[in-house]
Amino acid sequence: MTDIKDILVLSGDGIGPEVVPVACAVMQQAVAAHSVEINFSQALVGGIAIEATGGPLPEATLAKAHAADAVLLGAVGGPQWEDRPMDQRPEKGLLGLRAGLELFANLRPALLFAPLVEASSLKTELVEDLDILIVRELTGGIYFGEPRGVTIEDNERVGVNSYVYREHEIERIARVAFDLASKRNGRLCSVDKANVLEVTQLWRDVVIEVAADYPGVELSHMYVDTAGMQLVRAPKQFDVVVTGNLFGDILSDVAAMLTGSLGMLPSASLAASGKGLYEPVHGSAPDIAGQDKANPLATILSTAMMCRYSLALPDAADAIEAAVNRVLEKGLRTADIYQDGHADGLRLVGTRAMGDAVLNALEEGQGHPEQGQEAS
Numbered sequence: 100m101t102d103i104k105d106i107l108v109l110s111g112d113g114i115g116p117e118v119v120p121v122a123c124a125v126m127q128q129a130v131a132a133h134s135v136e137i138n139f140s141q142a143l144v145g146g147i148a149i150e151a152t153g154g155p156l157p158e159a160t161l162a163k164a165h166a167a168d169a170v171l172l173g174a175v176g177g178p179q180w181e182d183r184p185m186d187q188r189p190e191k192g193l194l195g196l197r198a199g200l201e202l203f204a205n206l207r208p209a210l211l212f213a214p215l216v217e218a219s220s221l222k223t224e225l226v227e228d229l230d231i232l233i234v235r236e237l238t239g240g241i242y243f244g245e246p247r248g249v250t251i252e253d254n255e256r257v258g259v260n261s262y263v264y265r266e267h268e269i270e271r272i273a274r275v276a277f278d279l280a281s282k283r284n285g286r287l288c289s290v291d292k293a294n295v296l297e298v299t300q301l302w303r304d305v306v307i308e309v310a311a312d313y314p315g316v317e318l319s320h321m322y323v324d325t326a327g328m329q330l331v332r333a334p335k336q337f338d339v340v341v342t343g344n345l346f347g348d349i350l351s352d353v354a355a356m357l358t359g360s361l362g363m364l365p366s367a368s369l370a371a372s373g374k375g376l377y378e379p380v381h382g383s384a385p386d387i388a389g390q391d392k393a394n395p396l397a398t399i400l401s402t403a404m405m406c407r408y409s410l411a412l413p414d415a416a417d418a419i420e421a422a423v424n425r426v427l428e429k430g431l432r433t434a435d436i437y438q439d440g441h442a443d444g445l446r447l448v449g450t451r452a453m454g455d456a457v458l459n460a461l462e463e464g465q466g467h468p469e470q471g472q473e474a475s
């Protein structure tokens with residue numbers, strides 16, 4: 100019997116509407132091999148939602164996201180909305196989804212595909228076989244703390260944001276990170292700024308308390324400035340990194356460049372219920388939007404994470420990841436991972452051609468080209 104999954108697709112802004120359809124096609128084909136059919140529906144978030152409805156997160160979108168089995172998001176934002184008040188910007192749509200769906204656990208794997216070792220900003224020996232998982236707390240910290248805003252005091256403007264973590268918020272993200280570390284190489288590094296910020300001293304204390312339940316995981320602690328430095332000095336020392344919302348935002352962009360490009364990094368944002376939102380780590384890239392230049396691989400890899408974490412289809416996830424690797428081995432590169440100095444055997448392709456190549460590689464991997472064609 101064919102199982103049907105409801106996936107809500109939020110393409111958003113900029114390159115979102117280019118990379119998302121390509122990823123949906125790949126995913127549909129990958130799951131067809133497991134007798135699963137996907138029912139994709141669309142909704143608005145971000146700038147496109149502001150244009151259509153006046154706000155970045157229409158109620159209908161949140162309601163559909165609640166009802167879906169999982170959500171796939173492209174990107175939000177663009178220069179045309181940057182002058183709007185903070186709570187009416189496209190980014191608020193994404194933050195509202197994260198809060199509304201209680202997606203507190205953000206998984207950002209920084210995995211180096213072997214064919215891209217030359218595209219990394221670091222020397223080959225430092226990044227070869229790199230496989231780090233950043234676990235970022237996503238619904239708390241300074242992104243959501245109150246009070247916040249800009250007021251006038253003594254005739255001058257004063258800006259305030261509050262870095263707040265409650266014990267239970269730290270404990271639940273720590274448990275996610277320990278669980279993941281125990282299934283990987285058993286090492287967890289918690290990143291904080293406990294030498295200066297009380298809230299992160301609490302973070303450290305709670306992580307240490309949780310560690311008592313995970314004797315098999317080796318826990319270490321690092322200040323965030325050191326972690327930034329160590330990520331570019333000796334990144335392979337890390338297995339799983341757990342940190343708060345803001346530090347995780349910053350460190351995951353750093354980790355992305357180690358793998359060659361921000362265009363390669365997928366992410367999963369998970370709730371305690373298992374509900375998940377999947378999105379590339381990169382933004383809307385307005386400078387290249389509409390030109391068929393964007394790298395769709397981060398979004399394609401995000402659908403692999405969806406198969407693994409929300410749809411219980413680990414084999415489909417493996418198949419998508421293997422297809423991406425095969426396409427990179429064949430030398431196909433979008434502009435962000437094309438290395439002029441090492442261009443022998445490489446072919447510069449656009450978004451759609453890259454997507455088609457992954458589809459073909461998936462068919463080859465599945466060994467049923469005819470069946471694949473029918474499914475797409």
Ligand code: IPM
Pocket residue numbers: 175176190193194348380382
């Ligand atoms: C990310 C992005 C978002 C964030 C923005 C778009 C709100 O940078 O997902 O890393 O800061 O979390």
Ligand code: MG
Pocket residue numbers: 348349352380
């Ligand atoms: Mg970011």
